[in-house]
Amino acid sequence: MHNIPVIRDNAFVENYTEAIKNPALLADWKLFKQAYQIADTMKITSFNELAAPKFLPHMEFLPHQLESAKNAIQKMNGRALLADEVGLGKTIEAGLILKEYLLRNLVQKVLILVPASLVNQWAVELNQKFLIPALTASKRVNWQDTAILITTLDTAKLAKHRQAILAQNYDMVIVDEAHKLKNHKTKNFQFVQQLSKKYCLLLTATPSPKSIDRHL
Structure with a gap:
């Protein structure tokens, strides 16, 4: 080593x-x-009220969406199953919860696992509605340095990505269509279970709560 x-x-x-x-x-x-x-x-000023809506004046949240976010943060410590019916805004609830944790500096590194058909939709909603700089996984994705990343469960499980992802410490993991995890013997369930995560949001319109969140 040269002397400096x-x-x-x-x-x-x-x-x-x-x-x-x-x-x-x-x-x-x-x-x-x-x-x-x-x-x-x-x-x-308070942990009893949501701060995120104040920073999102362009959005109008429904009462049940605000209530879901409060419950997930205050009563479930950020580990929740969002099981509203189709069309009631589970993505909005997840975005609101994520925004709240970001504003409170409790979350920095996030992995979002969604179906392939919804990757771009998630990116648009988080960036445009919630002003969250989320990126979608590309062929040369940097798992280590990307703060908020959206990808598919199938992509994340690939051998060439698996170890790099499992080596990360995520502050939050979000899984859309989480009913695919209801069988704890599947590779999907086992992969998500192995992820190092502080907070975890599972979204599904066809919940089986006891089998989905039993070990996640």
Whole structure:
């Protein structure tokens, strides 16, 4: 390993020493006020109420969607089965829950497993409706460095991806059409079970709660 020369910057040290004697030289008042306003806007004052709707004024949430999100976060600690009937907005509920955890800085790395026909729909809804920068898996997907990734369960299970995915620590895993996990002997169930995850949302319109979430 080559030695890296270290040179003392006396001019910087002198200027910095002088600056700390006069705080006005370290920060611009206008920038400080802007930073304060941003911090005040992002402030979350209570864990008993959802903060996400305030940051999504362009969306109108139905009462049952808000209630589902509250229950999943406050009563189920982010590990929930969303089993509404078709058309009642399970994707909206999942997006709302994810947004809430992101705003609270409790979630950063997310894996979303959905049917192939719904990958783009999930990406559009999360990006456009919830302002969540989710990406879809490409041929050269970076499992390690992508924060919020949408892919299919079949793609994730492939031998060339499996180990890389299982090596990650996910803050949240979301599985759409989770009724495909109802048989705990299947590879689908075993794969999702092996994922390292803090929070887990399972979405299905045809639930079998006891068999789906028994070990997930």
